[in-house]
Amino acid sequence: MAGKKVKKPTMVDVAAKAGVTIGTVSHVINKTAPISDETTERVLKAIKALDYKPNSIARALRTKKSYVIGFLLPDVTNDFYSPVLSSFIDSAHQDGYTVLVVSYQYSSKREEIEMERLADKNVDGILLFNGCGDVALLRRMQAEGIPIVIADRRVDELELPTVEFDNVETCSKVIGMMCKKGYKRIGFLSESTRLRNLNDRYEGYKKGLVENGLQVNPELVYISEDMEMNNLEKGYAYIKRILENTERENLPDAIFATTDLLAIGAVRAFKEAGFRIPEEIGVVGFDNIAFTDFIEPKLTTVEQDKVLMGRIAWDIMKATLAGEEGEVKHVILPQKIIIRESC
Amino acid sequence: MAGKKVKKPTMVDVAAKAGVTIGTVSHVINKTAPISDETTERVLKAIKALDYKPNSIARALRTKKSYVIGFLLPDVTNDFYSPVLSSFIDSAHQDGYTVLVVSYQYSSKREEIEMERLADKNVDGILLFNGCGDVALLRRMQAEGIPIVIADRRVDELELPTVEFDNVETCSKVIGMMCKKGYKRIGFLSESTRLRNLNDRYEGYKKGLVENGLQVNPELVYISEDMEMNNLEKGYAYIKRILENTERENLPDAIFATTDLLAIGAVRAFKEAGFRIPEEIGVVGFDNIAFTDFIEPKLTTVEQDKVLMGRIAWDIMKATLAGEEGEVKHVILPQKIIIRESC
DNA sequence: GTGAAAGCGCTAACAC
DNA sequence: GTGTTAGCGCTTTCAC
Numbered sequence: 001m002a003g004k005k006v007k008k009p010t011m012v013d014v015a016a017k018a019g020v021t022i023g024t025v026s027h028v029i030n031k032t033a034p035i036s037d038e039t040t041e042r043v044l045k046a047i048k049a050l051d052y053k054p055n056s057i058a059r060a061l062r063t064k065k066s067y068v069i070g071f072l073l074p075d076v077t078n079d080f081y082s083p084v085l086s087s088f089i090d091s092a093h094q095d096g097y098t099v100l101v102v103s104y105q106y107s108s109k110r111e112e113i114e115m116e117r118l119a120d121k122n123v124d125g126i127l128l129f130n131g132c133g134d135v136a137l138l139r140r141m142q143a144e145g146i147p148i149v150i151a152d153r154r155v156d157e158l159e160l161p162t163v164e165f166d167n168v169e170t171c172s173k174v175i176g177m178m179c180k181k182g183y184k185r186i187g188f189l190s191e192s193t194r195l196r197n198l199n200d201r202y203e204g205y206k207k208g209l210v211e212n213g214l215q216v217n218p219e220l221v222y223i224s225e226d227m228e229m230n231n232l233e234k235g236y237a238y239i240k241r242i243l244e245n246t247e248r249e250n251l252p253d254a255i256f257a258t259t260d261l262l263a264i265g266a267v268r269a270f271k272e273a274g275f276r277i278p279e280e281i282g283v284v285g286f287d288n289i290a291f292t293d294f295i296e297p298k299l300t301t302v303e304q305d306k307v308l309m310g311r312i313a314w315d316i317m318k319a320t321l322a323g324e325e326g327e328v329k330h331v332i333l334p335q336k337i338i339i340r341e342s343c
Numbered sequence: 344m345a346g347k348k349v350k351k352p353t354m355v356d357v358a359a360k361a362g363v364t365i366g367t368v369s370h371v372i373n374k375t376a377p378i379s380d381e382t383t384e385r386v387l388k389a390i391k392a393l394d395y396k397p398n399s400i401a402r403a404l405r406t407k408k409s410y411v412i413g414f415l416l417p418d419v420t421n422d423f424y425s426p427v428l429s430s431f432i433d434s435a436h437q438d439g440y441t442v443l444v445v446s447y448q449y450s451s452k453r454e455e456i457e458m459e460r461l462a463d464k465n466v467d468g469i470l471l472f473n474g475c476g477d478v479a480l481l482r483r484m485q486a487e488g489i490p491i492v493i494a495d496r497r498v499d500e501l502e503l504p505t506v507e508f509d510n511v512e513t514c515s516k517v518i519g520m521m522c523k524k525g526y527k528r529i530g531f532l533s534e535s536t537r538l539r540n541l542n543d544r545y546e547g548y549k550k551g552l553v554e555n556g557l558q559v560n561p562e563l564v565y566i567s568e569d570m571e572m573n574n575l576e577k578g579y580a581y582i583k584r585i586l587e588n589t590e591r592e593n594l595p596d597a598i599f600a601t602t603d604l605l606a607i608g609a610v611r612a613f614k615e616a617g618f619r620i621p622e623e624i625g626v627v628g629f630d631n632i633a634f635t636d637f638i639e640p641k642l643t644t645v646e647q648d649k650v651l652m653g654r655i656a657w658d659i660m661k662a663t664l665a666g667e668e669g670e671v672k673h674v675i676l677p678q679k680i681i682i683r684e685s686c
Numbered sequence: 687g688t689g690a691a692a693g694c695g696c697t698a699a700c701a702c
Numbered sequence: 703g704t705g706t707t708a709g710c711g712c713t714t715t716c717a718c
Contacts, residue, residue: 006488010711021689026713033714036687057404057465058711061694066400068443068464076419076429086419089444098464100411101444103432121411121441122400144351230633261633268637290573290604291634294611353695364705369697376698379703401695404710 009050018046029054060122069317070100070118072111073129079289080306081129084151087310088127095318097124108132119146125317127151130196147320151313153196154330161316161329165304167200168207170335171256174284174302175208178254178343183282187220187252189235189262201258201286220252235265243273254282254343260289260301267295267342282343297341304335352393361389372397403465412660413443413461415454416472422632423649424472427494430653431470438661440467451475462489468660470494473539490663494656496539497673504659504672508647510543511550513678514599517627517645518551521597521686526625530563530595532578532605535570544601544629563595578608586616597625597686603632603644610638610685625686640684647678 011022018025020039027033028043035043046052060066069092073081089099100123104110111131115138118126125147128138133150135157142148142160150162178186186209193199206216224238235257242251257263263285267277275281277297285292285301292299316329354365361368363382370376371386378386389395403409412435416424432442443466447453454474458481461469468490471481476493478500485491485503493505521529529552536542549559565585567577578600585594600606606628610620618624620640628635628644635642659672 006486008487012711022712023690023714024688027688030713034687039687053463055404055465055711056463057400057409058694059713061398061400061404061696062711062713064694076432077425082420082425085444086446089419089446093445098443098445098460100441101428101432102436102441103429117441120396120399122398232633232637236637265637290575294575294579294608355695365696366698366706367704370704373697377703382703398695401710402697404712405695405697407710 008055009052010055011052013050014043014046014052017050018042066122066124067097068100068121068123069097070102070121070123070126071129072102072104072114072118072126072131074104074106074131076101076103080287080304083306084129084310084313087307088314089310091311091314092317095314104131108134112137115141119144125149125321127313127317132196147317149313149317149320151309159328161320163309163312163316163331163333165197165309165335166332167197167335168204170302170337171201171204172208172211173204174256174337175205176212177337177339178256178282178284179208179212179214181278181282181343183254183343184214185217185220185252185254186214186282187222187255188258189222189224189238189255189266190258191223191231191234191262192225193223198258205256219250222255231259231261232265235259235262236269237265239266239269240272243269252281254278254284256284258286260285260287260292260299263299263301263342264291264295267297267299278341278343284343288338292338292340300340300343301338302335303338305333309333351398352395353398354395356393357386357389357395360393361385409465409467410440411443411464411466412440413445413464413466413469414472415445415447415457415461415469415474417447417449417474419444419446423630423647426649427472427653427656430650431657432653434654434657435660438657447474451477455480458484462487468492468664470656470660475539490660492656492660492663494652502671504663506652506655506659506674506676508540508652508678509675510540510678511547513645513680514544514547515551515554516547517599517680518548519555520680520682521599521625521627522551522555522557524621524625524686526597526686527557528560528563528594528596529557530565530598531601532565532567532581532598532609533601534566534574534577534605535568536566541601548599562593565598574602574604575608578602578605579612580608581605582609582612583615586612595624597621597627599627601629603628603630603635603642606642606644606685607634607638610640610642621684621686627686631681635681635683643683643686644681645678646681648676652676 011025015022015025025043028035028040071085073085075081092099102114104114112134119141127149130152138158148160150160152164154162175186188205190198193202209216222238224234226234255266257266263283267283270277270281277283285299288301288303292301312331354368358365358368368386371378371383414428416428418424435442445457447457455477462484470492473495481501491503493503495507497505518529531548533541536545552559565581567581569577598609600609606626610626613620613624620626628642631644631646635644655674
């Protein structure tokens with residue numbers, strides 16, 4: 001079935017048919033020299049007649065531009081990353097670029113390997129999404145001249161353009177909001193804070209407490225390193241355990257969770273134990289997934305505009321590609337607190 | 344910042360440094376001729392010294408193989424598509440291929456345009472995921488010799504390899520299982536059945552009823568064409584409306600929903616109306632998302648191995664790429680009924 | 687305005 | 703075993 005490989009027409013064929021040379025054909029295609037209307041017409045007609053399409057590989061070899069961008073991310077499946085990816089692909093697309101997607105599955109080793117592989121594929125630029133990124137490698141690639149844009153993470157050591165959400169600030173505001181509602185013993189529920197943005201949220205949490213005259217109480221910091229369970233179960237199991245092993249007066253009066261799933265799990269555990277939300281315990285999640293509006297009580301949470309992040313990431317990439325001089329761009333996107341019923 | 348473009352070493356540089364010709368260099372790189380150990384050594388050393396990397400574009404131009412596959416799907420963000428994509432990328436990767444991802448946002452017009460664009464990008468093959476696919480276009484591309492594999496959809500008119508889930512059979516089995524539990528008025532809740540696999544599920548539903556001696560009752564077929572709401576709200580709103588407008592004896596005694604989200608919405612509506620599940624109303628969902636195990640009662644549903652689908656899709660693509668003759672492959676993957684508490 | 691021709695970096699057929 | 707060389711299909715400089 002394969003192999004029928006009808007040889008595709010090339011410029012030579014078009015030139016022959018139109019009675020001109022390939023140089024002329026190239027010029028009419030790229031509008032790179034003034035060609036008479038009459039000749040242009042003939043060439044266009046030949047192109048149509050043969051259904052000629054320029055060979056992008058040959059063009060890329062000649063011009064050193066492939067119009068392909070590499071997008072390196074931790075996991076295609078993730079509800080946070082995939083909308084950003086999707087939006088990036090769309091934006092790039094509108095500018096005639098196409099996107100090579102590679103995932104490194106949260107492995108910094110794979111991340112490195114894939115960075116190199118992408119570079120070897122001669123992509124015009126690489127978007128690195130939240131990698132732990134070996135700084136030396138990034139520096140080397142930068143030196144080789146391949147444009148790199150970083151999303152969802154800062155790289156303080158390097159002059160690379162970045163886009164990220166304002167996690168520290170937002171979380172500190174969330175805590176401020178919670179304090180204003182009268183909560184005094186605010187807990188922090190999260191997966192491993194080794195992930196950069198989760199750690200930023202932790203920083204924001206602490207900052208918020210301090211700014212509101214509260215102390216950071218290690219007993220109220222619930223960080224689960226368990227990688228086995230999904231976040232839903234994790235939040236549920238964690239809170240349930242706390243509820244079983246803690247005196248009532250030592251319990252938090254509110255929980256700020258770094259993920260909606262975690263928060264929803266926590267809500268369930270609290271409800272089962274007979275706590276009224278938000279009266280006896282306030283809960284705030286993060287990300288505003290569809291379920292937040294559906295559970296009882298509706299979850300107060302933080303919304304992040306992932307589509308915007310994808311678009312900005314592309315804008316920065318485009319600017320970098322165009323070789324715009326001047327300041328390296330660092331865009332920080334705001335997040336939005338959505339107040340519902342749980343806090 | 345860009346533009347520093349240090350000229351990368353080419354084979355000529357390596358050849359010069361090793362004191363051989365580029366042909367020899369090419370041969371040691373590709374092991375395409377027996378080169379003496381001594382020369383090989385020298386070449387390798389030069390390669391390392393210069394940090395030479397073959398230019399994939401030049402190679403692609405010469406060999407007509409880019410080791411890039413195009414993956415065209417409706418939506419990167421979707422929980423069904425993205426795991427398949429992810430698994431496909433991974434598998435392809437292990438064979439040295441890389442994947443260009445393009446989404447057509449459920450628009451058959453964009454689907455066509457993107458197919459052509461992908462072909463013009465000189466990808467080695469295209470995986471088309473659940474498109475409505477203009478048959479004429481597919482036929483034309485096939486004739487041009489570009490390997491196409493279709494996932495999640497049949498194309499009866501064309502000799503193209505496909506992978507899909509066995510929706511008809513599975514759904515008919517689900518209905519059989521529900522009948523065996525004594526349900527007699529089984530409703531069907533779905534989004535628009537214009538989508539191929541949702542329609543297949545509808546066929547399976549009807550087949551299951553007939554096989555179990557029940558009649559298809561149009562009053563129990565609930566298809567929502569509303570595109571505004573998410574499925575959670577849609578399921579909830581739909582069932583709520585039914586509950587309000589239907590006499591008790593005309594209600595279904597069970598619901599088979601084509602999506603877990605729809606089912607979860609339905610469960611909520613039933614519970615609010617005081618129905619006991621599964622005693623008074625049985626509910627079955629589809630897809631086995633994390634929440635199914637978390638709601639009350641735990642949702643009976645159908646699991647689909649998306650990772651497997653991605654892998655098989657790649658296997659078929661690889662075989663097609665290799666130009667394997669013989670039967671066009673049509674792989675049909677089984678789904679698995681997960682019985683929990685809701686039915 | 688258009689043609690001629692030199693390459694982009696590589697592979698592969700053919701000499702020797 | 704290794705060197706030579708002809709392209710792959712295109713862009714682009716330079717003549718005329």
